[in-house]
Amino acid sequence: MSVHDEPTLNKETIYEGKIIDVELHEVELPNGKTSTREVVKHPGAVAVIGITDDGKIPLVSQYRKATEEMLLEIPAGKREKGEEPKTTAERELQEETGYRSAHLREIAQFYTSPGFADELISVYLASGLQAGPAQTEADEFLSVEEWTLSEVRAALLEGSFRDAKTAFAIQSLLIREIE
Amino acid sequence: MSVHDEPTLNKETIYEGKIIDVELHEVELPNGKTSTREVVKHPGAVAVIGITDDGKIPLVSQYRKATEEMLLEIPAGKREKGEEPKTTAERELQEETGYRSAHLREIAQFYTSPGFADELISVYLASGLQAGPAQTEADEFLSVEEWTLSEVRAALLEGSFRDAKTAFAIQSLLIREIE
Numbered sequence: 001m002s003v004h005d006e007p008t009l010n011k012e013t014i015y016e017g018k019i020i021d022v023e024l025h026e027v028e029l030p031n032g033k034t035s036t037r038e039v040v041k042h043p044g045a046v047a048v049i050g051i052t053d054d055g056k057i058p059l060v061s062q063y064r065k066a067t068e069e070m071l072l073e074i075p076a077g078k079r080e081k082g083e084e085p086k087t088t089a090e091r092e093l094q095e096e097t098g099y100r101s102a103h104l105r106e107i108a109q110f111y112t113s114p115g116f117a118d119e120l121i122s123v124y125l126a127s128g129l130q131a132g133p134a135q136t137e138a139d140e141f142l143s144v145e146e147w148t149l150s151e152v153r154a155a156l157l158e159g160s161f162r163d164a165k166t167a168f169a170i171q172s173l174l175i176r177e178i179e
Numbered sequence: 180m181s182v183h184d185e186p187t188l189n190k191e192t193i194y195e196g197k198i199i200d201v202e203l204h205e206v207e208l209p210n211g212k213t214s215t216r217e218v219v220k221h222p223g224a225v226a227v228i229g230i231t232d233d234g235k236i237p238l239v240s241q242y243r244k245a246t247e248e249m250l251l252e253i254p255a256g257k258r259e260k261g262e263e264p265k266t267t268a269e270r271e272l273q274e275e276t277g278y279r280s281a282h283l284r285e286i287a288q289f290y291t292s293p294g295f296a297d298e299l300i301s302v303y304l305a306s307g308l309q310a311g312p313a314q315t316e317a318d319e320f321l322s323v324e325e326w327t328l329s330e331v332r333a334a335l336l337e338g339s340f341r342d343a344k345t346a347f348a349i350q351s352l353l354i355r356e357i358e
Binding site for chain 2: 003006014015018019022024025027029030033035036038039042045063064065066067068070071073076078108109110111113114116117118121138141159161162163165167168171172174175
Protein backbone atom coordinates (compact mmCIF):
# COMPACT_ATOMS: atom_id res chain seq x y z
CA MET A 1 0.00 0.00 0.00
CA SER A 2 1.36 3.42 -0.91
CA VAL A 3 1.07 5.74 2.05
CA HIS A 4 0.38 9.39 1.38
CA ASP A 5 -1.48 12.30 2.89
CA GLU A 6 -3.28 15.41 1.68
CA PRO A 7 -1.63 18.52 3.15
CA THR A 8 -3.98 21.43 3.81
CA LEU A 9 -3.06 24.48 1.71
CA ASN A 10 -5.92 26.67 2.96
CA LYS A 11 -8.58 26.13 5.59
CA GLU A 12 -11.85 27.97 6.06
CA THR A 13 -14.00 27.44 9.15
CA ILE A 14 -17.57 27.52 7.86
CA TYR A 15 -19.39 26.93 11.12
CA GLU A 16 -18.60 26.57 14.82
CA GLY A 17 -21.54 24.97 16.58
CA LYS A 18 -22.77 23.31 19.76
CA ILE A 19 -21.71 19.79 18.75
CA ILE A 20 -20.02 20.09 15.37
CA ASP A 21 -17.71 22.47 13.53
CA VAL A 22 -17.47 22.49 9.75
CA GLU A 23 -14.24 23.16 7.89
CA LEU A 24 -13.41 23.46 4.21
CA HIS A 25 -9.86 22.38 3.34
CA GLU A 26 -8.08 23.06 0.09
CA VAL A 27 -5.67 20.12 -0.11
CA GLU A 28 -2.76 19.05 -2.25
CA LEU A 29 -3.32 15.66 -3.91
CA PRO A 30 -0.56 13.08 -4.52
CA ASN A 31 -0.45 14.13 -8.20
CA GLY A 32 0.26 17.76 -7.27
CA LYS A 33 -3.24 19.00 -8.13
CA THR A 34 -5.57 20.53 -5.56
CA SER A 35 -9.03 19.60 -4.38
CA THR A 36 -11.41 20.64 -1.61
CA ARG A 37 -12.46 18.44 1.31
CA GLU A 38 -15.44 19.16 3.54
CA VAL A 39 -14.68 18.13 7.11
CA VAL A 40 -17.13 17.89 10.02
CA LYS A 41 -15.27 18.08 13.34
CA HIS A 42 -16.89 16.21 16.22
CA PRO A 43 -15.62 15.72 19.80
CA GLY A 44 -16.01 11.94 19.59
CA ALA A 45 -18.50 9.71 21.32
CA VAL A 46 -18.93 6.53 23.29
CA ALA A 47 -21.56 3.81 23.11
CA VAL A 48 -22.26 1.11 25.67
CA ILE A 49 -23.73 -2.32 25.12
CA GLY A 50 -24.74 -3.57 28.53
CA ILE A 51 -25.89 -7.01 29.57
CA THR A 52 -27.72 -7.54 32.85
CA ASP A 53 -27.15 -10.55 35.08
CA ASP A 54 -30.38 -12.06 33.71
CA GLY A 55 -29.27 -11.57 30.09
CA LYS A 56 -31.15 -8.41 29.15
CA ILE A 57 -29.75 -5.64 26.96
CA PRO A 58 -30.81 -2.04 27.75
CA LEU A 59 -31.79 -0.08 24.63
CA VAL A 60 -32.78 3.55 24.33
CA SER A 61 -35.55 4.77 22.05
CA GLN A 62 -35.34 8.42 21.01
CA TYR A 63 -36.28 10.81 18.25
CA ARG A 64 -33.37 11.78 16.04
CA LYS A 65 -33.92 15.11 14.33
CA ALA A 66 -31.23 14.47 11.69
CA THR A 67 -33.01 11.34 10.42
CA GLU A 68 -36.55 12.50 11.35
CA GLU A 69 -37.44 9.21 13.02
CA MET A 70 -37.47 7.34 16.33
CA LEU A 71 -34.41 5.10 16.58
CA LEU A 72 -33.64 2.27 18.97
CA GLU A 73 -29.99 2.53 20.01
CA ILE A 74 -27.59 1.41 22.68
CA PRO A 75 -26.87 4.14 25.27
CA ALA A 76 -24.38 6.64 23.88
CA GLY A 77 -23.24 10.20 24.08
CA LYS A 78 -20.57 12.59 23.04
CA ARG A 79 -17.36 13.13 24.94
CA GLU A 80 -17.03 16.23 27.07
CA LYS A 81 -13.83 18.20 26.62
CA GLY A 82 -10.90 16.39 28.24
CA GLU A 83 -13.07 13.52 29.49
CA GLU A 84 -11.69 9.97 29.28
CA PRO A 85 -13.89 7.75 27.06
CA LYS A 86 -14.42 5.26 29.91
CA THR A 87 -15.74 8.06 32.15
CA THR A 88 -18.11 9.16 29.36
CA ALA A 89 -19.28 5.55 29.02
CA GLU A 90 -20.02 5.27 32.77
CA ARG A 91 -21.78 8.63 32.77
CA GLU A 92 -23.93 8.04 29.69
CA LEU A 93 -24.95 4.53 30.79
CA GLN A 94 -26.06 5.87 34.14
CA GLU A 95 -27.73 9.04 32.83
CA GLU A 96 -29.73 7.24 30.16
CA THR A 97 -30.55 3.91 31.82
CA GLY A 98 -29.75 4.33 35.53
CA TYR A 99 -27.34 1.38 35.45
CA ARG A 100 -23.91 1.39 37.03
CA SER A 101 -21.48 -1.18 35.68
CA ALA A 102 -18.91 -3.14 37.71
CA HIS A 103 -17.14 -4.33 34.54
CA LEU A 104 -16.74 -1.89 31.68
CA ARG A 105 -14.28 -2.55 28.88
CA GLU A 106 -13.69 -1.15 25.42
CA ILE A 107 -14.40 -3.68 22.66
CA ALA A 108 -14.00 -1.50 19.57
CA GLN A 109 -13.19 1.96 18.29
CA PHE A 110 -14.17 3.27 14.86
CA TYR A 111 -14.89 6.30 12.75
CA THR A 112 -18.60 6.58 11.97
CA SER A 113 -18.18 8.25 8.58
CA PRO A 114 -14.55 8.98 7.67
CA GLY A 115 -15.50 10.33 4.24
CA PHE A 116 -16.59 13.63 5.76
CA ALA A 117 -16.40 13.48 9.60
CA ASP A 118 -13.72 12.84 12.24
CA GLU A 119 -16.18 11.39 14.79
CA LEU A 120 -14.55 8.45 16.56
CA ILE A 121 -16.77 6.17 18.67
CA SER A 122 -15.46 3.93 21.44
CA VAL A 123 -17.78 0.99 22.07
CA TYR A 124 -17.85 -0.48 25.58
CA LEU A 125 -19.22 -3.76 26.88
CA ALA A 126 -20.77 -3.34 30.33
CA SER A 127 -21.64 -6.15 32.72
CA GLY A 128 -22.16 -6.46 36.47
CA LEU A 129 -25.02 -3.97 36.09
CA GLN A 130 -26.71 -2.46 39.13
CA ALA A 131 -29.99 -0.59 38.63
CA GLY A 132 -30.53 2.99 39.84
CA PRO A 133 -32.34 6.18 38.80
CA ALA A 134 -31.76 7.59 35.29
CA GLN A 135 -31.24 11.34 34.85
CA THR A 136 -31.38 12.56 31.28
CA GLU A 137 -30.32 15.99 30.05
CA ALA A 138 -32.86 18.79 29.62
CA ASP A 139 -33.26 18.37 25.85
CA GLU A 140 -33.19 14.56 25.82
CA PHE A 141 -36.47 12.64 25.68
CA LEU A 142 -35.91 8.93 25.65
CA SER A 143 -37.38 5.70 26.91
CA VAL A 144 -35.45 2.61 27.97
CA GLU A 145 -36.36 -0.90 26.89
CA GLU A 146 -34.75 -4.18 27.90
CA TRP A 147 -34.44 -6.87 25.26
CA THR A 148 -33.26 -10.48 25.54
CA LEU A 149 -30.30 -11.68 23.50
CA SER A 150 -32.58 -13.77 21.28
CA GLU A 151 -34.81 -10.74 20.68
CA VAL A 152 -31.86 -8.55 19.62
CA ARG A 153 -30.48 -11.37 17.45
CA ALA A 154 -33.82 -11.73 15.60
CA ALA A 155 -34.16 -7.95 15.18
CA LEU A 156 -30.58 -7.68 13.88
CA LEU A 157 -31.15 -10.36 11.24
CA GLU A 158 -34.37 -8.59 10.17
CA GLY A 159 -32.38 -5.35 9.78
CA SER A 160 -34.38 -3.56 12.46
CA PHE A 161 -31.41 -1.75 14.01
CA ARG A 162 -30.95 1.29 11.81
CA ASP A 163 -28.14 2.87 13.85
CA ALA A 164 -24.60 1.80 12.90
CA LYS A 165 -23.04 1.62 16.38
CA THR A 166 -26.01 -0.37 17.69
CA ALA A 167 -25.96 -2.93 14.86
CA PHE A 168 -22.18 -3.22 15.23
CA ALA A 169 -22.28 -3.70 19.01
CA ILE A 170 -25.02 -6.33 18.83
CA GLN A 171 -23.06 -8.24 16.21
CA SER A 172 -19.98 -8.06 18.48
CA LEU A 173 -21.98 -9.54 21.34
CA LEU A 174 -23.34 -12.33 19.12
CA ILE A 175 -19.84 -13.17 17.81
CA ARG A 176 -18.60 -13.35 21.42
CA GLU A 177 -21.53 -15.56 22.45
CA ILE A 178 -20.82 -17.95 19.59
CA GLU A 179 -17.11 -18.23 20.31
CA MET B 180 -42.14 3.43 23.82
CA SER B 181 -43.71 6.87 23.55
CA VAL B 182 -43.47 8.09 19.98
CA HIS B 183 -42.92 11.78 19.42
CA ASP B 184 -41.13 14.07 17.01
CA GLU B 185 -39.44 17.46 17.09
CA PRO B 186 -41.18 19.84 14.67
CA THR B 187 -38.93 22.46 13.07
CA LEU B 188 -39.96 26.00 14.03
CA ASN B 189 -37.16 27.71 12.10
CA LYS B 190 -34.47 26.42 9.79
CA GLU B 191 -31.26 28.10 8.70
CA THR B 192 -29.07 26.64 5.96
CA ILE B 193 -25.51 27.27 7.13
CA TYR B 194 -23.64 25.68 4.24
CA GLU B 195 -24.40 24.07 0.89
CA GLY B 196 -21.40 22.06 -0.25
CA LYS B 197 -20.12 19.48 -2.68
CA ILE B 198 -21.05 16.45 -0.56
CA ILE B 199 -22.78 17.82 2.54
CA ASP B 200 -25.16 20.60 3.48
CA VAL B 201 -25.42 21.89 7.04
CA GLU B 202 -28.70 23.05 8.59
CA LEU B 203 -29.57 24.54 11.95
CA HIS B 204 -33.08 23.70 13.15
CA GLU B 205 -34.90 25.37 16.00
CA VAL B 206 -37.22 22.59 17.19
CA GLU B 207 -40.10 22.20 19.59
CA LEU B 208 -39.45 19.58 22.27
CA PRO B 209 -42.12 17.26 23.74
CA ASN B 210 -42.28 19.49 26.85
CA GLY B 211 -43.11 22.57 24.76
CA LYS B 212 -39.65 24.15 25.13
CA THR B 213 -37.36 24.81 22.20
CA SER B 214 -33.85 23.64 21.37
CA THR B 215 -31.50 23.76 18.40
CA ARG B 216 -30.36 20.74 16.38
CA GLU B 217 -27.39 20.77 14.01
CA VAL B 218 -28.09 18.59 10.99
CA VAL B 219 -25.62 17.46 8.33
CA LYS B 220 -27.47 16.46 5.15
CA HIS B 221 -25.76 13.79 3.05
CA PRO B 222 -27.00 12.09 -0.15
CA GLY B 223 -26.48 8.61 1.33
CA ALA B 224 -23.92 6.01 0.40
CA VAL B 225 -23.37 2.37 -0.38
CA ALA B 226 -20.65 -0.04 0.68
CA VAL B 227 -19.86 -3.43 -0.84
CA ILE B 228 -18.27 -6.42 0.83
CA GLY B 229 -17.22 -8.72 -1.97
CA ILE B 230 -15.95 -12.26 -1.81
CA THR B 231 -14.08 -13.79 -4.73
CA ASP B 232 -14.54 -17.40 -5.81
CA ASP B 233 -11.28 -18.28 -4.03
CA GLY B 234 -12.42 -16.63 -0.78
CA LYS B 235 -10.64 -13.28 -0.97
CA ILE B 236 -12.15 -9.96 0.17
CA PRO B 237 -11.19 -6.81 -1.78
CA LEU B 238 -10.30 -3.89 0.50
CA VAL B 239 -9.42 -0.34 -0.44
CA SER B 240 -6.72 1.67 1.28
CA GLN B 241 -7.06 5.44 1.04
CA TYR B 242 -6.21 8.65 2.84
CA ARG B 243 -9.16 10.22 4.60
CA LYS B 244 -8.72 13.94 5.10
CA ALA B 245 -11.41 14.14 7.83
CA THR B 246 -9.52 11.67 10.05
CA GLU B 247 -6.02 12.57 8.77
CA GLU B 248 -5.02 8.93 8.30
CA MET B 249 -4.92 6.07 5.80
CA LEU B 250 -7.91 3.77 6.32
CA LEU B 251 -8.57 0.29 5.03
CA GLU B 252 -12.21 0.06 3.98
CA ILE B 253 -14.56 -1.97 1.85
CA PRO B 254 -15.35 -0.30 -1.50
CA ALA B 255 -17.92 2.45 -1.01
CA GLY B 256 -19.18 5.70 -2.38
CA LYS B 257 -21.94 8.22 -2.19
CA ARG B 258 -25.15 7.97 -4.14
CA GLU B 259 -25.57 10.16 -7.19
CA LYS B 260 -28.84 12.07 -7.40
CA GLY B 261 -31.70 9.73 -8.28
CA GLU B 262 -29.44 6.69 -8.53
CA GLU B 263 -30.70 3.37 -7.14
CA PRO B 264 -28.43 2.10 -4.31
CA LYS B 265 -27.81 -1.18 -6.17
CA THR B 266 -26.57 0.74 -9.22
CA THR B 267 -24.25 2.79 -6.98
CA ALA B 268 -22.96 -0.46 -5.46
CA GLU B 269 -22.19 -1.96 -8.90
CA ARG B 270 -20.55 1.27 -10.04
CA GLU B 271 -18.38 1.81 -6.95
CA LEU B 272 -17.25 -1.83 -6.81
CA GLN B 273 -16.16 -1.66 -10.42
CA GLU B 274 -14.61 1.82 -10.26
CA GLU B 275 -12.56 1.09 -7.15
CA THR B 276 -11.63 -2.58 -7.62
CA GLY B 277 -12.42 -3.45 -11.25
CA TYR B 278 -14.72 -6.29 -10.17
CA ARG B 279 -18.15 -6.92 -11.63
CA SER B 280 -20.51 -8.97 -9.48
CA ALA B 281 -23.00 -11.58 -10.70
CA HIS B 282 -24.76 -11.68 -7.32
CA LEU B 283 -25.25 -8.44 -5.47
CA ARG B 284 -27.69 -8.20 -2.58
CA GLU B 285 -28.35 -5.74 0.22
CA ILE B 286 -27.58 -7.19 3.66
CA ALA B 287 -28.06 -4.10 5.84
CA GLN B 288 -28.98 -0.45 5.90
CA PHE B 289 -28.06 1.97 8.68
CA TYR B 290 -27.46 5.57 9.64
CA THR B 291 -23.76 6.21 10.26
CA SER B 292 -24.26 8.89 12.92
CA PRO B 293 -27.91 9.78 13.55
CA GLY B 294 -27.04 12.24 16.32
CA PHE B 295 -26.04 14.85 13.76
CA ALA B 296 -26.20 13.42 10.20
CA ASP B 297 -28.84 11.85 7.95
CA GLU B 298 -26.33 9.72 6.01
CA LEU B 299 -27.84 6.29 5.34
CA ILE B 300 -25.55 3.51 4.11
CA SER B 301 -26.76 0.43 2.25
CA VAL B 302 -24.35 -2.48 2.63
CA TYR B 303 -24.21 -5.03 -0.18
CA LEU B 304 -22.73 -8.52 -0.31
CA ALA B 305 -21.19 -9.23 -3.72
CA SER B 306 -20.21 -12.65 -5.03
CA GLY B 307 -19.66 -14.18 -8.46
CA LEU B 308 -16.88 -11.62 -8.96
CA GLN B 309 -15.22 -11.16 -12.33
CA ALA B 310 -12.00 -9.12 -12.52
CA GLY B 311 -11.59 -6.14 -14.85
CA PRO B 312 -9.90 -2.73 -14.96
CA ALA B 313 -10.53 -0.24 -12.14
CA GLN B 314 -11.18 3.43 -12.97
CA THR B 315 -11.11 5.77 -10.01
CA GLU B 316 -12.28 9.37 -10.00
CA ALA B 317 -9.84 12.25 -10.55
CA ASP B 318 -9.46 13.14 -6.85
CA GLU B 319 -9.39 9.54 -5.55
CA PHE B 320 -6.06 7.88 -4.79
CA LEU B 321 -6.48 4.38 -3.52
CA SER B 322 -4.89 0.97 -3.62
CA VAL B 323 -6.71 -2.36 -3.58
CA GLU B 324 -5.69 -5.28 -1.38
CA GLU B 325 -7.20 -8.75 -1.23
CA TRP B 326 -7.44 -10.43 2.16
CA THR B 327 -8.50 -13.95 3.11
CA LEU B 328 -11.43 -14.51 5.45
CA SER B 329 -9.11 -15.64 8.24
CA GLU B 330 -6.98 -12.51 7.78
CA VAL B 331 -10.00 -10.19 8.05
CA ARG B 332 -11.30 -12.16 11.06
CA ALA B 333 -7.98 -11.78 12.89
CA ALA B 334 -7.76 -8.07 12.02
CA LEU B 335 -11.35 -7.50 13.17
CA LEU B 336 -10.74 -9.11 16.56
CA GLU B 337 -7.58 -7.00 16.97
CA GLY B 338 -9.66 -3.87 16.26
CA SER B 339 -7.67 -3.02 13.12
CA PHE B 340 -10.69 -1.93 11.07
CA ARG B 341 -11.24 1.66 12.12
CA ASP B 342 -14.09 2.38 9.69
CA ALA B 343 -17.61 1.58 10.97
CA LYS B 344 -19.14 0.19 7.75
CA THR B 345 -16.10 -2.03 7.16
CA ALA B 346 -16.07 -3.49 10.69
CA PHE B 347 -19.85 -4.01 10.47
CA ALA B 348 -19.72 -5.71 7.05
CA ILE B 349 -16.91 -8.05 8.09
CA GLN B 350 -18.83 -9.03 11.22
CA SER B 351 -21.89 -9.72 9.02
CA LEU B 352 -19.83 -11.99 6.81
CA LEU B 353 -18.40 -13.86 9.82
CA ILE B 354 -21.87 -14.34 11.33
CA ARG B 355 -23.11 -15.70 8.00
CA GLU B 356 -20.10 -18.06 7.73
CA ILE B 357 -20.78 -19.40 11.23
CA GLU B 358 -24.49 -20.01 10.68
